Amino acid sequence: MREPRERLSKQGRGEESELPDPAIYLGRALVNYTTAFLLWLFFIAVFLPAAEEQGAANAEPLIALVFLAGIALEAYLGSVAVINFVTVSKVGKLAKFLSVELVILADAVLLLPPLHAISPALGGAALITAIVAAAVAALVHMDVLIQYLLRRLGAREAPNPR
Numbered sequence: 833m834r835e836p837r838e839r840l841s842k843q844g845r846g847e848e849s850e851l852p853d854p855a856i857y858l859g860r861a862l863v864n865y866t867t868a869f870l871l872w873l874f875f876i877a878v879f880l881p882a883a884e885e886q887g888a889a890n891a892e893p894l895i896a897l898v899f900l901a902g903i904a905l906e907a908y909l910g911s912v913a914v915i916n917f918v919t920v921s922k923v924g925k926l927a928k929f930l931s932v933e934l935v936i937l938a939d940a941v942l943l944l945p946p947l948h949a950i951s952p953a954l955g956g957a958a959l960i961t962a963i964v965a966a967a968v969a970a971l972v973h974m975d976v977l978i979q980y981l982l983r984r985l986g987a988r989e990a991p992n993p994r
Contacts, residue, residue, distance in 0.1 A: 854921035857913045864910030865938060868903050872942050875899040880949060896949035907942050911935045926980050929973040936966045 879899065883891040918931050940962035948955025970977070 852920065854917050857917035857920060861910045861913035861917060864906045864913060868906035868910060868942050871899060871903045871906065872945065875903070876945055880945075893950045896946045900943070900946035900950065903942050903946060907939045911939060925973065925976040929969070929976055932969045932973075933966060936962060936969060940966075 875896070879895050880892065883895045914931055914935050918928050940959070944955055944958055947958045
């Protein structure tokens with residue numbers, strides 16, 4: 833199956849488009865993020881307390897590493913599905929921005945506890961990286977946010993400086 837961007841570039845050359853229904857990608861994202869959430873929940877509620885009870889020094893980081901691999905894979909597949917959904921569907925700039933922010937937030941929430949269980953320094957570095965990524969995404973799309981807020985407040989649309 834070709835990637836959506838390849839199909840979009842075919843469409844620009846006048847060839848017939850083979851774009852799938854955007855709901856397919858949204859469904860994949862929902863399934864992948866639900867699986868990642870369930871893995872995260874079992875890690876936090878069952879396996880991490882069990883590893884702490886055992887008292888073995890290396891049990892907690894090893895269990896966290898196993899769950900990190902599963903959670904990261906499902907979160908990655910969910911992120912790709914959300915990006916494909918935004919690429920294929922006809923959504924506005926604000927929806928694209930919110931999708932990016934939600935993906936960053938969801939991935940951070942899912943990945944920080946296993947990373948912290950492996951090493952607190954690794955968890956801290958991942959938290960700082962997630963905050964910086966969310967801030968950069970917000971700064972890149974600041975014009976969209978300002979225009980949305982101005983419309984909601986009833987002000988006239990600002991002239992385009994370009």
